[in-house]
Amino acid sequence: MTSPDLTDANIDKLAELFPTVVTESVDADGNVRKAIDFDLLRQELSDHVVEGPQEHYQLDWPGKRAAAFAANAPIAKTLRPVREESVDFDSTKNLFIEGDNLDVLKMLQESYLGKVKLIFIDPPYNTGSDRFVYEDDFAEEAEEYLRRSGQVNDLGERVRSNIESSGRFHSDWLSMMYPRLKLARNLLAPNGVIFVSIGDAEAASLKHLLDETMGANNFVATVVWQKVYSPMNSATQFASVHDYIHVYARNAADWTSNLLPRTDAQDAAYKNLDSDPRGRWKAVDATAASGHATQSQFYELTTPAGNRFTPPPGRAWLYTEPRYQEMLADDRVWFGSDGNGRPAIKRFLTEVKQGRVAQTFWPYTEVGHTQDAKKELLARVAFSEGDTVFDTPKPTHLIRRMLALATSASSADVVLDFFGGSGTTADAVLQQNAEDGGARRFILVQLPDGGDDQKKGIPDVARERIRSAGRAVSDAAGLTGQGLDIGFRALRVDSSNMADVLRTPDDTAQLLLDELEASVKIDRTNEDLLFQVLLDWGLELTMSISVELVHENEVYVVEGGALIACFDDLVSAEAVLDIAKRQPIRAVFRDSGFESDAVRINTEQVFREVSPATDVKAI
Structure with a gap:
């Protein structure tokens, strides 16, 4: 209903x-x-270098600051x-x-700083239909922000749809990814590595973004994953059959990937045609390129059968003649089944590298494809009518390849x-641990998105899948499954447990003072407080x-004494003394749990005398 935008x-x-x-x-x-x-433009229309702003190599976009x-x-x-969403809450890792x-990621910065061995993420691909859900304005009061944004989820977070009309733009996507990658880098262990899956739309932008956040010198490889089993012939240009996986190490100079198991095809080439007691071997060329050979590698060789051989043009013998005689005496030279062939060197299977270096092309025959992934999901989760089934999940074999390269069963x-x-990712970790007896631990984070009373939300799907995977690997492991950690602690992001008790005198009526004493929100439990303290x-x-239960007080003991906490409304002197005698590293109480300032001061004095090394706090 308007004139054209010229x-x-x-x-x-x-x-x-x-x-x-x-x-x-x-x-x-x-x-x-667009702009x-x-x-x-002036440079494009000029036949000489146009003076302008100082150029430097960088990735920039509106909203980067x-x-x-x-x-x-x-x-x-x-x-x-x-707890009700968790499995084995008290024992799982x-x-x-x-x-x-x-x-x-912000809340994990201290608890998991430098402790994460492997990060794998499969972020939105920015294809024009992905949803970005994230906070992007920290300058306003919450009420103003909600009024301005006009669309929020249950947690009060802005929901931004990257619809097709704006999907051509990279800025929103980069602004969503940039802070998350910056924070993720802090969590990587010195020998840690991150794998990021991406499609064509943002593969180049993501590479630049990872160069900036992880360091270009920490780039390891870009893997091409063959994700499609049956390409679509309906494509009008090219049928897309792959995704990319960018790999960056925390310190690439010090990071080495694990070897993958040798394949049956590789080992099949090794036989034992002469029943050598040293086992299976393969005949390899006895010559080498002559470019770096010494004069001592050019000679006429006589075989035990009397045949004479010289190196082919441009080649030299692999060994000098004295070394060849030693190899011959050690039965490490093969002249064919009839003994008249050109000499070859016997290379034993026990002498070759017991594994294979990963390549940058991962075919679906080795790591699965999207159709496999969907079947795996349907086998784990019972979807009902109205539920949204993921169209492009990742196969567990793909994640297990990363686990094999970057993690260890012994730690x-x-x-x-x-x-x-x-x-x-959780499913893959459970499977890998069940197979090799490892003790890998997972941390999964998912937005509270998409669920209601009639259908499963994405977190509901993920939790159900992890429970199902845990039962499956435990059953498959039989009695040994008793040693597997198939549980998880379910946690949920929420506002602080501490109430807003800041008031000016003019805003505080004398008769309401009693209501303002508590610094903890009334709907929060002692266990809520414990996790905030952690x-x-x-x-x-x-x-x-x-x-x-210590002298009628509920006491939390964390990791055998790394922390002891009591958040009761009234802490007895006997309980304080008992806690102090245990000499924990840290002790914490609820501030309102002390009857008076004198009782609190007395508590501090008890710890100074009985356990002076304990760090004591009150919240």
Whole structure:
């Protein structure tokens, strides 16, 4: 109902002539639009170098500064345990966290700093239909922000749809990924590595983004995964049959991938035609290129049968004549089954590398394809009518390939996936541990998105899949399954447990003072407080927790004394003394649990005398 936008039409015409001058900018309403870089346009129309801003190599886009700020901005949130959604809550070392992954990555910064061995993420591919759900404005009060955004989810987070009309633009996607990758890097162990799956739309942008956040010198490889078993002939140009996986190490100079198991085809070439007691061997060429050979490698060779051989043109013998005689005496030279053939060297299977180096092309015959992945999901989760079944999940064999390359069965490596989706990564970890007896631990993060009373949400699907996978690997392992960790602690992002008790005197009526005493929100449990304390002190969220009754007070003992906490409304002096005698590393109480300031001061004095090394706090 308006006249044509001539500016857009002119930009499109210039884009046809000079595609390199087209960029993106933000209009007055905050919308991303096509724009022209006039400095580059002047250069295109000039026969000499045009003076302009100093050039330097960088990845830039509208909103980059705000994205960098988002990575560093503090949040007043916590993680609350959800026992009813968990499996083996008290003993498991695995985590499933429901919430915005940007919030979660911030909260994990101290507890898991430098502890994650492998990160795998499968972020939105920015194809025009993905949904971006993330906070992008930290300058407003919450009420103003919700009124301005106009669309929020249950946690009050903005929902931005990257519809087809804006899917051509990269800025929103880059702004979503940038702070998350910056925070993820901090969690990687010194020998850690990150694998990021991506499609054609953002493969190049993601590579530049990872160069900036992880360091270009830490680039390891870009893997091409053959994801499609049966290509679509309906494609009008090219049928897409692959995705990319960018691989970056925390310190590439010090990172070495594990070897993959040798294949049956590789071992089949090794036989034992002469019943050599040293086992199977393969005949390899006894010559080498002559370019770097010494004169002593050119000679006429006489075989035991009397045949004489010289190296072919451009070749030299692999060994000098004295060394050849030693190999002959050691029965390491093969002259064919009749003894009259050209000499070859016997290379024994026990002498070759007991594994194979991973290549950058992963065919579906080795790591599965998307159809396999969907079958795996349907086998784990019972979908009902109305449920949304994932169209492009990843196969567990794909994730297990990464686990084989980057983790060890002999250590409790932490595996993080903060775009958890249907829970494939957790499923793969459980399978791998069941197969090789490993103790790998997973942390999955997934947005609270898509569910209601009639259908499963994505977190519901993921949790159900992990439970089903745990039962399956445990049953398959038989009696040994008793030693497998098939559980997970379910946690949920929520606002801080602490109430807003800041009031000015003019805003506080004297008769309401009693209501303002409590610093903890009334709907929060003692276990909620415990997990906030774990985060505040930088302790791992899977530490063992036991609950004891000490002189009528409920006491939490974490990891055998790494932390002892009592959040009762009234802490007895006897309980304080008992806790102090255990000499925990840390002790924490609820501030309102002390009858008076004198009781609190007395508590501090007890610890100074009985356990002076204990770090004591009150919340």
